[in-house]
Amino acid sequence: MNKPVAVMDLGTNTFHLLIAEGKGADYKEILHLQDAVKLGEGGINKGLIQPAAFERGIIAMQNFAAHIAANGAEKVKAIATSALRGAANGQDFINEVKAKANINIEIINGDEEAAYIYKGVKAADCLTDKNSLIVDIGGGSVEFIICNQDEIKWKQSFEIGAARLMDMFHKNDPIPPESITALQLYLQDRLTPFFAAAKNYTIAHIIGSSGVFESYAGIIEINKGKLFDLKKTPYYLFEKDQLLTLIESIILSSHQQRLGNKAIIPVRVDMIVTASILTRFIIEKLDINKIAMSTNSLKEGIMADLLG
Missing domain, CATH: 3.30.420.40 (ATPase, nucleotide binding domain)
Known part of the structure; x- marks a missing residue:
């Protein structure tokens, strides 16, 4: 054994x-x-x-x-x-x-991190022969991976994680409109290589890798009065309008409101705001309608690799 x-x-x-x-x-x-x-x-x-x-x-x-x-x-x-x-x-x-x-x-460097995230999401059988964009929003960095079930087409890691963005832009709560505008201008500038690369591919759907996307799925299901167990929900498909409405409410919310939400784990209570501005920015810029969540990420990619 x-x-x-x-x-x-x-x-x-x-x-x-x-x-x-x-x-x-x-x-x-x-x-x-x-x-x-x-x-x-x-x-x-x-x-x-x-x-x-x-x-x-x-x-x-x-x-x-x-x-x-x-x-x-x-x-x-x-x-x-x-x-x-x-x-x-x-x-x-x-x-x-x-x-x-x-x-x-x-x-590991950002490139290696993105490769492991791809392995993790692939191990969950979330990918098809169509191109997907995997988005992994961490505290320090964000990885973008354009891929299908067979290969990675393009990948890059950016040091614009939710903790970094929060430190720079989320100084008052709720976050003021001028801070949201400043953050979006910053993302537009920092993500130039990503948007240039994305133009070269037809992307069928966005897969959010664990993290904040787990919180979105949890909030939506709990709001419907359903029990939500991440262990039993390795993959979750969002309705785009419902997700964007939720994201808007998170961005406008106060610390106390987020703290009272059982679907948001304590470490994510404040970081979810900048992560949500980033998520919305990507969805709207790329105009992609199919958005999903995979609970698999970096650690599952490393595990799949170690176990051969």
């Missing part, structure tokens, strides 16, 4: 631990933990992990190490993305995790 495998996705907001066993994309999940470490808090655009966030990260990794040992996982892969990529003290964090939790962290 193959031993379980452990994968860690150390994001700007959330650290994930996934322990599973099996073969390839058809694996059985043993444990999935997420810890709202907020590694980028207070320092994401300064390129520095702040002391409190640094300490939270170390504690989370020690906790993960205990679970890995308890489950007898032998193959272990810890992947760090935008927050650690851009932090001057990122190597200090890696060294301390090695010393205190005996876990080796590997920093």
Whole structure:
């Protein structure tokens, strides 16, 4: 019997631990933990992990190490993305995790991150022979992947994640109209290579990879009075008008209103605003009608890769 495998996705907001066993994309999940470490808090655009966030990260990794040992996982892969990529003290964090939790962290670049996200979404059987655009909105970076079930046609990572945008543009709550305008002008400028590439392909649908798209699906289903379980909803198809109406209400909402919404996890309560402005901007610029959510993302791509 193959031993379980452990994968860690150390994001700007959330650290994930996934322990599973099996073969390839058809694996059985043993444990999935997420810890709202907020590694980028207070320092994401300064390129520095702040002391409190640094300490939270170390504690989370020690906790993960205990679970890995308890489950007898032998193959272990810890992947760090935008927050650690851009932090001057990122190597200090890696060294301390090695010393205190005996876990080796590997920093990947945006291109590698996009490739793993593609593998994760592909493993969920969300892709067809038509072109899709996978959008993965993280705290530090956003990945855009134009692809089909056979190959990646174009991919790029941009350091414009929701935590970075929040730090720059969401200083008052609710976010004022002039801040929304400024944010959209910033996106127009930063995403020039993406919009130029998108013109070269007929894109049938947008697939939002986990994150904020999970919140949208949860809010819509709970508003209908239905129970919503992400574990039982690996793929979700939105009605475009319904999604855009929801996004508008999120953008206009106050912190208290978002805090009271059970479908929005605490770490996402404020970041969902800038993430929603970005989501709407992409949908409207590309004028694509079919929009879906896949719960699979980076960690599932790494897991599928590790299990062959």
